[in-house]
Amino acid sequence: MAVLRQSQSVENKHKLSNTLRNWLPILHSSLSDLGEAMEPFVSANPVVEVKSGYEEDFEKKIPKKIVSGSGVNNSRTEQIEALTIQSKSLYEVLDEQLEAPLFPTPISQEIAQFVVANLDENGYYEGESDEFCQEHNIDLDAFEKVRLRFAHIEPMGIGAKDLSESFLFQLDNSEISNEAYPLGVEMINDLQNIHSYSNREHFSEVMHIISTFKNPPNIEYQEDSSHVVPDLMIYFNDEQQIEVKLNDAYYPAINIDTSYGVEHDFVSQKIKEAKSLVDALEMRKATLYKVGLMIVEYQYDFFIGGQIMPLTLKTLADEFGHNPSTISRAIANKYIACDRGVLAMKDFFTTAIDEDVSNAAIKEFLVGLVKAESREKPLSDMKLLDLIQEKFKVKMVRRTIAKYRKQLNIAGSSERKKLYQLGLS
Template structure:
């Protein structure tokens, strides 16, 4: 095993002082939201100024050891390309599955089922009747809730087909009242679209249709919100694995000591400002130690192997905290390595079940696809069924789709085409 080299001399604090307990939001926030988490403390303190950690280009902040010419170009390119990762469509949709569109438990359950059964293009392909029978819901009620996706961003998601997706998007467009009826007719008869070319408002309809997303999930297939990792784990030119804090993205705190410290108010504010600095140091120390432990327990993963079973309790015992505290601490935190960008929680078994790791599920998916019938590739729903049968866990289809994409495995229809070509 290559030696583990620590690149930061950060003080590890196992116990939070009473003062630092006030700064827990700083630990729990993602790196991109850190400035927002600090805002309430900064706004009430006149001796503190904060410089954003996002003012410089990210490329300038990549560690020199990562971009050093002695490292192979492929590894360098991987690190540079994967240090910022896209936010998934499902993350965006999950945030909208609540009031006002879905205010009740039933509406949220239906909406969650719709999201869990979207295909790669964003169209709904679930078995509505089976879901309704299982949950005692009328089909009319199900459809009523599903049609609310016309008001969900990105508009067009959750439709059953292209025409319905366009109808969803039509209601959010800038089309005139005079052209609206023609647009509906055209959308419902897309195969004969040019049969309407002599209609008065046809040119406006075509202009509006040209702005629609097709497929509805296209913007999340190409680009989306940036996620900045807290840690970078990589092998240096000496083939030693390094854990590097992405501390260049941290805000810089400036404390103005020109005020008269003899005043009790100023003295208190300076003390609070120093506690804020301590809170940032504590955040760095905590996450850096998490990174070291992940390398210790998951070393094989960083050398091309699988993620090993690791529970949050193991990490919590090391820190002397409750597992729920550690869970919040690693939430929305990411690690960049030469295999990609991964959420910290991906390295822990609790994401699925205490005894079943994400890696075990992924390995099973790989074996299933490798041995599938090429004339009839396994759909995500079939993969889900086989996984639940083998591991006795409850999952949703979109989780399988997410794992499949992480493994760079195409959807069943695409695999069928690829098999046919070969």
């Protein structure tokens, strides 16, 4: 019996090693390239037949809660477009809308074009409005009235000055009830403390509506989504609970022909190899599904309308018992479809100063500090350092603040003071 147990152990170990050998290239490939990754295993195995998952219509396989949207009236069917190829650039889409009835006059169209020309990489407006108004001899109120018409063009939220205004733009175009709307405005204007409103009537409705908003507003256009097929769909079901669904219907189907005589060693070996390929495919599904569950656990705030929180690859690697480099390759070229668009899995992982604070969060806070600073006495790098360390409870050095400033195109305090005095900033 001892000999038998040893034989079974060796056989199981051999099967597992074969599966793992197949699993790594299958795991590392994107869903759209999965068939190509399997080709070396399939071409050398006469008992295996693979049917491509591409032979069916992709959109038919996406949960209706994503395709139909979740409460946002959108004549351009934005939820479907979020899962298909973007055929036009952001600027082409905007240019088509810079005309009557929203922008009926030459000056209104010029203002609209100025706003579009001064969008940052996230779709927020950061132009020098005062300078434009002086050049065209109009007052700032007139300029703002035209800019605020961007609340009615797509993508929704574009042209807003910040996240809160972008969400207000999107709120005005949502199907929120009249009763819940005032609370929605109140919560959006106090996003930092959004969960403190949980005991208010209509809180659930507002949170559900906010979860459909795009953040940033140009998220669908930030990278070319051509040939992108998401591995996972994350969406709210009818009970308003988040669900994670594998796009398993898009996987290749593996058929094993067992009509050959299994008494032949060659055939028997090929059938074992084919079964290990099936096991490897199932391991890929299980691994990515677990990644999806962890992303929902750590990034829940994002799916209800908030920011992506700090999450390191090491956290995920520790959960799986793998090296972070293995996890990095595993999430490469993998995508998640949700109500807020199609995002690369890597986007949910941020570089961290420590386990709790991301450099993205610190940069965002730094920008806020500079925007709110006194024009007579701008904040020095040392003062910025003190405020950041106090806010995030981390230890940093002044040169890191200087580096972040340069990355954000923010001048030093003395230079900013000169710009303020000249009215150029």
